[in-house]
Amino acid sequence: MATYVIGDLQGCYDVLQRLLQRISYDPTQDKLWFCGDLIARGPQSLQCLQFVKSLGDNAVCVLGNHDLHFIACYYGFNSVKAKDLLQPLLDSPQLDELVQWLRHLPLLYISPDQRYLLVHAGLAPQWSLNDAITLTNEVQQLLRDDPQTLLGVMYGNQPDSFAAGLSAEQRWRFTVNSCTRMRFCREDGTLELKEKGHPRYQTALVPWYEFWRNKPHPELFFGHWAALNGYSPVADIHALDTGCVWGNALTAYCIETQQRYSVAGL
Template sequence: MTATYAIGDLQGCSAPFNALLEQMGFTPETDRLWLAGDLINRGPDSRAILTRIHAWRDHVQFVLGNHDLYALARWAGIIPAKKNDTLGAVLSDPRVDEWMDWLRNGPMLITDATLGWTMVHAALHPDWDLAQAQDHAAAVEAALRGRQWRRFIKSLWADPVPNRWQECRNEEEAQRFRVAVFTRARYVTAKGFFSWPSTPPRDAAHEFAPWHQWFLERQTTGAIICGHWATQGLLVRPRLLALDSGCVWGRQLSAARIDGAEPVIYQTPCPMFARPDSG
C-alpha cells in the first residue's frame, strides 16, 4: 500500500533523516515524501541530503524554505556566507548546478485535495484562503523560474520587507512580502501586521499571536503542514501539523504519515549541530 509521509526541516542532518526513513519503513519506489523546506544548511551533510532526495525526485515533493533560498543566493554569488553556513561541500560539488536548478524550480506551496493537506515552509497569511495563497505562491514561483531569477533573488535581500500586505507599494515589495510570509513568518496581529524577527517587539508583544491561530480561526477549510518554527516544536492539532522539532539544535526530527484518517507521528533523536541562539 502506498504511503505518504511529511517530514520537518532537515537542514543538512543526513543521519537522522536516514534513521527516520528506516523507522517509517519508507520505500521510495512506492511511497511519497513531502519535505517542509529548509532541506539544507546549518547541519553537517547537506550534500548527502541533496544527493538522496534528488535521486528520489519523482517520489519527493518539497516546498522552499528560507535556508533553501539562501543557498540559491549563495550559489548565484548574490550574498556572502553567513557565520553558520555549512554549504561549502554543496557549492563545490560538480552536481551543484543541477541541484540548484532543481531547487529553483521548486514550489512555495503544495496541496493535495485527495489527502486534504497543504504544505508551506513557514506560514500562510490569515486573510488568504487557499486559492489566494496558491496564487501568491505562483507569483513567486514564476519569478524564481523566470529569466530574471538572479535579479529577483537579489531583490529579496535588497530592502526591508513591508510588515503588512496593504503597505506593499509595488510588485517588488509584494514579492518580498509573499516570500517572507511563506518562508519566515511566525507572529502576526489581528490586523495583519507581521513580525519578521523570531520574536515580536516587546512593546507590542501582547498584540501578536502565532500565525496559525488566526489562520485556523478565519479560514474554515484546509489542513496545513509547516516547519520553520523549531522553538514552537512539534504541534499536532486539528487541521495543523507543525513538524519542525529542532533537529539541527539537537532535539528531534519529526515526520507524520498523512494518508490516513489521522496523522501518525514518527520521531528520531538528533545530535547537536547548531546553537538555538544562532538565528
C-alpha cells in the same frame, strides 16, 4: 502506500536515514513530503539535496528560507555563512545542477485532491487560499524564469502587510517572507519577522496559524518554527519542525494513519 510529511532537515542526512528506517520507508510505494530548509547548519547539506532530488516524483518539497538564501548566494546576492557548513555543497561538481533543481521547487504545494497543503513557514493573515495560490505561483514562476530579478529584491522586512497597491517587488518580498520566514504576527495581522520563541512568552504577538483557525483551508503542514517542538493548537494545522539540527528530533507525520514518528537529532 503511505505519505510522510517530514520536518526541517537542515543538513541532517544521517538522521533522515534513521527516520526512514524507523517508518520502514518503502521507496517503491511511499511518498515523502519535506517542509523545506533541506540545507544549512547541519553537516550534510550536500547529501540531503542529492537524496531528495534522487527521489524524483516520490518526493514533494517546498522551499525554506535557508534554501532561498543559498540560491541567492549562488547568484551573488548574499554571502554563505561559515556556520551554515555549506562548503561541501559549494565544492560539489553537482552544484549548478542542484541549484537549478532548487530553483524549480515551489513555495506552496497543494495535493491534487486539494485536501492537503505544504508550506515552510505559513500563510499570511490577509490572504485567502486563492490569494496564497496566485501569489506563490507568481513568485515560483519568476524564480524559475528570471531568478536574478526576484533575488535582487527578496531581502527585507517591508511591507509587513498585504494590500492592494503594492508594487510587484513588494508583493514578491511579502510572499517570500510569509511562506518562508513568518512565525508571529501583531494583533492587526502585520508580520513580525524577528521573534523566534515560543508563543507562551509572547503575549503581545499572535502565531500566524491563529489567523487561519477559522478560515477555509486544506489540512496544512509547516516547519520552520523549532520552538514549537512540533505542536500547533489548531487541529488541522500541523507543526513538523522539532529542532533536529538543535539536538532535539526529526519528525515524520503519516497522513494516512495520522501518526507521528521521531528519531533523535544531532
